[in-house]
Amino acid sequence: MCNLSYTEAYLKAAKKWYESERAKNGSMNTNVMNAGLIVSRMMADGIPISDDRLYSDGKSQVRGLSGSTISKILELHGETRLFTREGGRTSRGTIYLAAAFRDVLNSTQVYGSEPVNTSDISFQLEAFFTKCVRIDYFDKQRIAVDIDHTKPISAVVNDILKAAAERSDKPTGAVLQHLIGAKLQLRFPDEKIGMDRANAADLHTDREGDFQVGTTAFHVTTAPMEKLISRCIENKRAGYRPIILTLESKVLAARQMADNVSMSEQISVLAAETFIGNNIEEISIYDGDKIREGLARLIRTYNKRIENIEVDKSLMIEEPRWIVHILQDYI
Numbered sequence: 211m212c213n214l215s216y217t218e219a220y221l222k223a224a225k226k227w228y229e230s231e232r233a234k235n236g237s238m239n240t241n242v243m244n245a246g247l248i249v250s251r252m253m254a255d256g257i258p259i260s261d262d263r264l265y266s267d268g269k270s271q272v273r274g275l276s277g278s279t280i281s282k283i284l285e286l287h288g289e290t291r292l293f294t295r296e297g298g299r300t301s302r303g304t305i306y307l308a309a310a311f312r313d314v315l316n317s318t319q320v321y322g323s324e325p326v327n328t329s330d331i332s333f334q335l336e337a338f339f340t341k342c343v344r345i346d347y348f349d350k351q352r353i354a355v356d357i358d359h360t361k362p363i364s365a366v367v368n369d370i371l372k373a374a375a376e377r378s379d380k381p382t383g384a385v386l387q388h389l390i391g392a393k394l395q396l397r398f399p400d401e402k403i404g405m406d407r408a409n410a411a412d413l414h415t416d417r418e419g420d421f422q423v424g425t426t427a428f429h430v431t432t433a434p435m436e437k438l439i440s441r442c443i444e445n446k447r448a449g450y451r452p453i454i455l456t457l458e459s460k461v462l463a464a465r466q467m468a469d470n471v472s473m474s475e476q477i478s479v480l481a482a483e484t485f486i487g488n489n490i491e492e493i494s495i496y497d498g499d500k501i502r503e504g505l506a507r508l509i510r511t512y513n514k515r516i517e518n519i520e521v522d523k524s525l526m527i528e529e530p531r532w533i534v535h536i537l538q539d540y541i
Contacts (some may be wrong), residue, residue: 238346250335258316287340297439352528364487384408385432392511434464455482
């Protein structure tokens with residue numbers, strides 16, 4: 211049996227153990243991830259993993275476990291975001307979890323005449339638990355980003371979208387749509403702005419786009435496609451003015467698609483970051499303090515949309531203290 215089959219056997223055992231530790235509500239304790247990562251690293255030095263290798267003196271802690279060690283393992287597999295500061299080192303629960311996973315690896319049966327490449331399997335197990343950290347930790351957190359009110363609002367929006375893109379579930383499209391929705395709510399408080407989930411924006415509604423204000427249909431996308439251009443053509447035929455709002459990096463591609471069907475002068479294509487930023491600054495009369503409050507209201511309105519519309523509350527943006535402070539009386 212080849213090394214790949216060995217790897218599959220250990221990965222299968224690791225996945226079974228990991229899922230057995232999942233709470234009934236679907237959540238996962240970070241110490242399970244920490245235990246998986248550190249014991250996976252130990253396997254590189256051979257199997258079975260003895261007590262002397264697993265525990266520190268006195269069996270009071272897992273040998274080598276620390277926040278910096280966990281960070282180095284995660285970084286090796288491309289994850290550089292801050293996970294747990296101590297890696298679960300001071301938690302008694304982590305000791306029992308590490309011992310349990312060690313026992314799983316030690317008891318995993320493999321067949322074949324070739325020696326087990328524990329270094330390679332260790333690396334693959336680390337990669338598995340790194341993926342678990344991304345899915346069961348980072349993807350469940352609010353979007354964390356430095357909301358710097360001294361920057362142009364368009365740059366802040368770009369920072370938010372970049373932070374969303376770092377998640378394994380890539381919710382950039384949903385985040386962009388609700389940022390646009392929040393901006394439109396602030397700009398047109400007396401208009402009824404669409405309040406649909408991101409994956410069903412202009413489906414089963416009587417609107418001409420993801421959002422509709424007056425006779426203008428707004429289409430929000432992070433990946434313009436020819437199907438969207440056809441939708442815009444339908445808008446024109448129905449007497450509406452279509453506007454495509456997309457990432458700045460995709461504006462030229464969208465305009466080229468419109469030009470391919472001789473509609474470049476009929477379909478407006480705008481960078482969403484600039485569309486949001488300019489409007490918020492305009493509402494704030496281009497005054498520094500008011501722009502700061504305008505940005506705060508944009509983030510709060512966005513979060514309210516997520517809270518009221520989306521099932522996945524991890525799409526909410528972490529609000530820094532300055533936003534909480536200046537919006538104390540803002541619902």
